[in-house]
Amino acid sequence: MEILKHVMDDVIKRNPNEPEFHQAVKEVLLSLEIVAEKHPEWVKDKIFDKIVEPERQIIFRVPWVDDNGEEHINRGFRIQFNSAIGPYKGGLRFHPSVNLGIVKFLGFEQIFKNSLTGLPIGGGKGGSDFNPKSKSNSEIKRFCQSFMLELNKYIGANTDVPAGDIGVGSREIGYLYGMFKKIRNESTGVLTGKGLTLGGSLVRTEATGYGLCYFMNEALKAKGKSFDGATVIISGSGNVAIYANQKATQLGAKVVAMSDSNGYIYDANGINLNTIRKIKEVERKRIHEYTKYHPNASYTEGCDGIWKLKCDIALPCATQNEIDENSAKTLIANGCYAVGEGANMPSTIEAVDLFIKNKVIFGPAKAANAGGVATSALEMSQNSMRYSWTFEEVDTKLQNIMKNIYIKCSNAANEYGFEDNLVAGANIAGFTKVAEAMYSLGF
CATH class of the missing domain: 3.40.50.10860 (Leucine Dehydrogenase, chain A, domain 1)
Structure with missing residues (x-):
């Protein structure tokens, strides 16, 4: 990173003691050096400097x-x-x-x-x-x-x-x-994620988890694979994790593990999602309660161990930096061939590098978990129209959006010489649209 090194240096200098922000900026800038070479006008107009502030x-x-x-x-x-x-x-x-x-x-x-x-x-x-x-x-x-x-x-x-x-x-x-x-x-669409009686949208509750699976399904299909028959591990047990479990199961996968901030459960027969929803959405209790309903399942204190379990597909849906370099090595050694980020930045930069080097199908958060905000924008549209679409209409729009996101990421990666690297593709495709707008607006 030569052209943009000063941008990263300024971010660290002006934002001390903010490691997560530094990490997010570095991960993006590493992909944008080649974009800076291609667009000297953006460098001259300080677009890269402005976008991090x-x-x-x-x-x-x-x-x-x-x-x-x-x-x-x-x-x-x-x-x-x-x-x-x-x-x-x-x-x-x-x-x-x-x-x-x-x-x-x-x-x-x-x-x-x-x-x-x-x-x-x-x-x-x-x-x-x-x-x-x-x-x-x-x-x-x-x-x-x-x-x-x-x-x-x-x-x-x-x-x-x-x-x-x-x-x-x-x-x-x-x-x-x-x-x-x-x-x-x-009475305006000033907030999204509202209840249906307040102007909310159908599918919004399911959107991030569903969208994650729709995106990963496209990425898997491109490599001749699918969710059908796959063993899946999902971290977390909140909204994203629950509906990622539901959609992955509908697509033919078996989800064998989920977690909360205290620990994780493993059920070789497949996680019973109705039990999880009862514990988390109704009783608002901790996930270890699952074993009371399913005594053949096991509970383990601590969250890191979930990535030591054998799986085909891993969907981290809990929090940032939950998969570090060692966890990535273990997943790869155990035969995991796909990782889709449902949480925001759940993998460290070192972990992401390992996944890419080992040809793991990797769906970065800014692309793979965009279904939630996409459906929030659809909620905004419905609020503006004073109108509501059906579940099927919104779900179809979500599927098309996630498919198009995959296509944009894949095309951008190939155009700029990052073959199969959806991280670089997502960064470049996402950035170039905003950069063009900033340049045109004189921002």
């Missing part, structure tokens, strides 16, 4: 009161990263790990992910270090209302349209949207 960084205080009357203070974030091709679009994450660097890494990734969908949406991300676990429904409602009391100043249907992410589901979106309506007296 958020247009706006918003940090705010979120005071809220618990059920015992004690006041707490959390920190809220919204990074409006790039609006060259449309309003900022990206989720809100409520988790104690959230900090400025995490939100910037997620927002940066979102620029290219949103670009790949082919829909007119820019990149943004937000959230808070609030931990919704063990909080009562009333506490979560009060927190969401306080959060929106500040956030509402910066968002709008044509400006910035947040969605959900880790810790923010339809319940939280409902409370956030309710507070927005009280403050602004507007």
